[in-house]
Structures are given as structure tokens and as C-alpha cells.
Amino acid sequence: MHALFAAFVSVCVSFSALAQGGPAAAPMIHPEKLKQIAPSVWIIPDESRPMVPNVGFVVGQTGVLVVDTGMGDMNGAIVAGVARKLAPDLRVYIVTTHFHPEHDLGANGFPRGARMIDGSTMLRATTQEQDIAEFGLSLAKTFSERSPAAALLLKDAKYRDADIEFENDRTLDLGGVRAYIFAAGPNHTRGDTAVWVETEQVLFAGDIVMKPQPALASPYSTIGHWLSTLDSLAQLRPRTIVPSHGPTGGVELIEGYKTYFNELQRRAAAEKKAGKSEDEAVTAVTAAMAERYPDKNRLAGAVRAAYAEAP
Ligand SMILES: [Zn+2]
Numbered sequence: 001m002h003a004l005f006a007a008f009v010s011v012c013v014s015f016s017a018l019a020q021g022g023p024a025a026a027p028m029i030h031p032e033k034l035k036q037i038a039p040s041v042w043i044i045p046d047e048s049r050p051m052v053p054n055v056g057f058v059v060g061q062t063g064v065l066v067v068d069t070g071m072g073d074m075n076g077a078i079v080a081g082v083a084r085k086l087a088p089d090l091r092v093y094i095v096t097t098h099f100h101p102e103h104d105l106g107a108n109g110f111p112r113g114a115r116m117i118d119g120s121t122m123l124r125a126t127t128q129e130q131d132i133a134e135f136g137l138s139l140a141k142t143f144s145e146r147s148p149a150a151a152l153l154l155k156d157a158k159y160r161d162a163d164i165e166f167e168n169d170r171t172l173d174l175g176g177v178r179a180y181i182f183a184a185g186p187n188h189t190r191g192d193t194a195v196w197v198e199t200e201q202v203l204f205a206g207d208i209v210m211k212p213q214p215a216l217a218s219p220y221s222t223i224g225h226w227l228s229t230l231d232s233l234a235q236l237r238p239r240t241i242v243p244s245h246g247p248t249g250g251v252e253l254i255e256g257y258k259t260y261f262n263e264l265q266r267r268a269a270a271e272k273k274a275g276k277s278e279d280e281a282v283t284a285v286t287a288a289m290a291e292r293y294p295d296k297n298r299l300a301g302a303v304r305a306a307y308a309e310a311p
Pocket of ligand 1: 098100188207217
């Protein structure tokens, strides 16, 4: 604990130095932004800052579930502190929407003691374990190159081992409120994991449903599966969707992604049918859609997937 505190202080000092040195704000979780969005659900919004996730808390009478950790142990310790404040003396569970650094690599900042008060329990879907085994810290390396602050946060980062691994889903009884945690990939990643709080109709959707354009970030990602996932999520009839990035919303977020993917599929299939190459399809579909969907990298990745999947 003393070592952790020393690390915390040294990182704080480094960050104030960084803050003076440049305009790029460090990708820190801002605990003062914590807000309640349903009787048992709180979030710390990301304010759409890069390398920062929306962090969720589902608070029952016996336990609190944290959804996504922030990037690096220091952010994890901040999030753990908020969980402890929301739920003093309760068991702390952690689940991450996928294995990317800002969602998962803060888990080691949570306390690890054996007793309930100073311990925490991490859950992972088997598919997320597979992502970690196959891709490891490759994205953490990329993120580290983006800014000195990111590099500092990710220095010596490693994945925390799961205390509970589940195949498809797991229901957590938090005392008066239950969280249904389920593997939903491959969409953004193979290990995409969502959380459904049925009593309050809140869905933590990870990167599966957001306002920003979707990223097919894994070689296992397919638009076909992603569309079927969107249909399943729509059937839950969520009142509130908390994506892992960007503003919270309702079912219109699901509709937005369906519209995007349907148009991509239709256009890419038409190009393929007309005998165009994949690169030609990327050029043509991007030209048709980029005005409405400005992230051309994500657009190109999605066109390539749609082209490969088209008959
Ligand atoms: Zn991601």
C-alpha cells in the first residue's frame, strides 16, 4: 500500500510537470464528474476525451460492480476509491467491456486484500482471455507512443488475472439489484462484454453501441455478427445506454449503428457485384459516406469487412 501511494505521488508530480509542459491533457478519470443516472447506477462520463472511458458503478446492498477501470494503475486507484466511497464495506467487483488499455489496464490499481473491505474480484469472459493471450499489450504500446502522459500511465502495465472466468454470461447478485454480464463478441473485439441492469433498464454497451463511429478493431470482427448483436441488444429495450465512449443515450444509438452498417453492406456488396476490387470499393464507398461519417479510417476498415463478407 505504501509502495502504491509512493507511486501515486510520483505520478502526480510527473503529471503536474506535464500539465505545465504542454496542452495535451492527461487521460485521467475525473472522479468529481460522478453522477447518478438510475437508482443503483452511477457513471463518471469521459467527456469524449481520447484514451478515457465512461466508467460505470452498479451499487447494491451487498456489492458494487465497476464497469471499466480507466488506463493505468493510477486511474484504477481513483476508480476504486470512488467505488469504495459509493459502497463502503461492500464487495467490489470489476468487469471490463473489452481488453483495450483504457478499459482494462487500471485493474491492478484496485486493492487486492483477502478481506472484503480491502479486496476486489475481477470477472472476465473467456473470449477476453483469448484476446489478452493473442494480442497482449500491443495496443498499450501504440497508446504509449501517443503522449508522454499515456506512456507514464502505461509504464509497467500488465493485465490482471481474472478471479472468475465465465464462458457466455454471469449474473451478479449485488443485493437488491442484479447485473447480467454477457460476452457479445466479436464486434469491436472478440472479447466484447456488456452489462445489463434489468431492473433499471440500463445497458453498459462497451464499444458495441456508441455515438462515435464503430471501429472493427479485431481480425475477428464481422459486420454480420455486429448487426445480430445490435438486434439482441435492441430486444432488451434499454432505457439508458452507457457506451464505453461518448454520450449516453437510448435505442437511437442502436438504430444509428444499424443504419450505418446496413448502408455499408449494401454499398460494398454492390461494388463487389460490379466486379470492383476491395480498394476500389473503399474509395467509392468512402466518397459516398464520408461527409456523414467523417472518420475515414474506421470507414475504410468497415468497407473492407463488408466487402469480404459480401457474397
Ligand atoms: Zn476499444
